[in-house]
Amino acid sequence: MDCLLSENPGSTSEDDRGVDEADSSELAPRSASDAFEAGDAERAVDDDFAFNDLVYVTIPSDPPPGAKLADDRDGWTQCLLRHPALATILSTPGFPRRPHYPPDVCFCIGPSKHGLGMFATRDLSMGDHILTERPLTVTPTTIPMPKFARCLEGLTDEQRRQAILDRWEKAFLLPCFNRLDSAAQADFLDLANSHAEDGSGPILGVIRTNGFEVAGVVDPGPDGEYAAVCRIMCRINHSCSPSADRLFDIASFSFQLRATRDVKQGEEIFVSYCNVLETAADRQEYLASYGIKCTCNSCLPDTTASDQRRLDLRRSIDAIDNDYDTWLADPLLADDYTIKISLRWISVIQQEALEASDAYRHHLHAIVKAYVALGDAENAVKYGRLLGLWALGQSGKEDMLRKMENPGYHRGRPDWGIRVCAEDEGLGEI
Numbered sequence: 001m002d003c004l005l006s007e008n009p010g011s012t013s014e015d016d017r018g019v020d021e022a023d024s025s026e027l028a029p030r031s032a033s034d035a036f037e038a039g040d041a042e043r044a045v046d047d048d049f050a051f052n053d054l055v056y057v058t059i060p061s062d063p064p065p066g067a068k069l070a071d072d073r074d075g076w077t078q079c080l081l082r083h084p085a086l087a088t089i090l091s092t093p094g095f096p097r098r099p100h101y102p103p104d105v106c107f108c109i110g111p112s113k114h115g116l117g118m119f120a121t122r123d124l125s126m127g128d129h130i131l132t133e134r135p136l137t138v139t140p141t142t143i144p145m146p147k148f149a150r151c152l153e154g155l156t157d158e159q160r161r162q163a164i165l166d167r168w169e170k171a172f173l174l175p176c177f178n179r180l181d182s183a184a185q186a187d188f189l190d191l192a193n194s195h196a197e198d199g200s201g202p203i204l205g206v207i208r209t210n211g212f213e214v215a216g217v218v219d220p221g222p223d224g225e226y227a228a229v230c231r232i233m234c235r236i237n238h239s240c241s242p243s244a245d246r247l248f249d250i251a252s253f254s255f256q257l258r259a260t261r262d263v264k265q266g267e268e269i270f271v272s273y274c275n276v277l278e279t280a281a282d283r284q285e286y287l288a289s290y291g292i293k294c295t296c297n298s299c300l301p302d303t304t305a306s307d308q309r310r311l312d313l314r315r316s317i318d319a320i321d322n323d324y325d326t327w328l329a330d331p332l333l334a335d336d337y338t339i340k341i342s343l344r345w346i347s348v349i350q351q352e353a354l355e356a357s358d359a360y361r362h363h364l365h366a367i368v369k370a371y372v373a374l375g376d377a378e379n380a381v382k383y384g385r386l387l388g389l390w391a392l393g394q395s396g397k398e399d400m401l402r403k404m405e406n407p408g409y410h411r412g413r414p415d416w417g418i419r420v421c422a423e424d425e426g427l428g429e430i
């Protein structure tokens with residue numbers, strides 16, 4: 001999914017620089033399993049915690065004694081966090097806010113081509129709010145244990161990898177998992193696990209299969225990201241032409257799922273676990289680490305045409321500003337010069353079902369900007385509305401949509417009518 005757990009031995013050895021030799025010789029194991037059995041290893045856990053500044057915390061707050069997660073609509077999340085991420089959460093304006101829920105239940109979870117999946121139970125429109133959910137757990141995506149890494153000198157790469165995975169599972173993830181009540185633990189372990197055979201423990205396996213990025217909750221440095229596991233949202237399968245997107249709101253500590261294009265009743269709802277504008281081969285390479293061999297339309301051979309469209313789409317974004325400036329500077333170019341270019345790209349986006357991608361936003365914006373320059377409020381509102389719905393799907397906020405639906409907003413922009421003015425001065429008739 002969005003985030004991939006990596007043991008990151010590079011960063012552990014780099015972090016080791018501050019560890020004195022006595023630590024490493026005391027803790028040096030004779031085999032991988034020794035690392036867990038030796039009493040010294042227990043002390044290393046404390047050292048690791050101190051060094052890495054990791055804390056177990058329930059967000060937004062500890063539930064009352066005996067409270068069951070399943071009985072509470074808002075729920076709470078068991079987190080393993082470093083202090084910078086925790087500080088970000090606690091200082092977010094509005095935190096802790098109640099999650100904002102959709103008006104109705106418009107999906108069900110059921111059998112799909114890829115195990116379980118999510119299906120629309122009514123027609124959905126772009127921007128529709130499908131689900132809000134607080135995660136069961138939030139944990140770091142990389143394994144930070146510099147002192148422990150010192151214990152592993154002399155082991156083979158495979159032994160070292162296995163020792164690190166075991167240690168992360170038992171000493172770090174298990175205490176977080178144990179803070180869930182028994183029904184929530186069962187729900188967690190019931191999620192898909194495509195890492196059951198690769199040495200990951202059961203908790204790590206579920207996180208690696210299901211964990212997705214918690215936008216905005218991050219520590220400084222390259223390995224500062226976190227992975228969230230949700231009971232329902234993790235049932236959504238991947239497509240390279242997705243129909244929904246997740247967004248994370250720190251203040252309510254919840255994910256929202258929104259439709260990124262229209263979806264028919266009964267259709268499966270997909271999100272993308274990878275960058276959809278990459279080529280099929282690059283996407284497949286990325287998805288392989290999640291045990292996925294994608295068979296969506298754009299991944300089925302021959303992928304040449306789809307790859308080329310996606311590559312051209314990426315490039316088209318870079319050309320937008322230049323095309324606009326050229327058009328403004330050249331009154332001989334047709335009024336709809338940039339509009340036609342972006343409409344062509346939008347038909348490519350629709351052909352590839354990439355409405356969730358950034359390319360859609362860029363081209364909708366280019367069209368609105370051109371209509372504003374032409375002083376055409378009706379069309380600025382028409383395409384602005386789509387742009388507002390796109391933003392709603394990505395942010396859960398309606399402010400952009402409200403602005404774009406208001407002709408007065410477009411008329412009040414400094415670039416309103418600037419292309420018309422050029423024509424009024426006679427330049428358009430040259």
Ligand SMILES: C[S@@+](CC[C@H](N)C(=O)[O-])C[C@H]1O[C@@H](n2cnc3c(N)ncnc32)[C@H](O)[C@@H]1O
Pocket residue numbers: 114115116117191192193194209210234235236237238239290291292293294295296
């Ligand atoms: C987050 S889970 C999605 C829900 C899962 N299908 C279930 O039954 O719980 C991710 C797993 O679903 C499967 N999966 C998701 N999307 C897929 C796809 N496009 N093609 C093949 N398998 C997919 C893979 O087994 C993957 O490891």
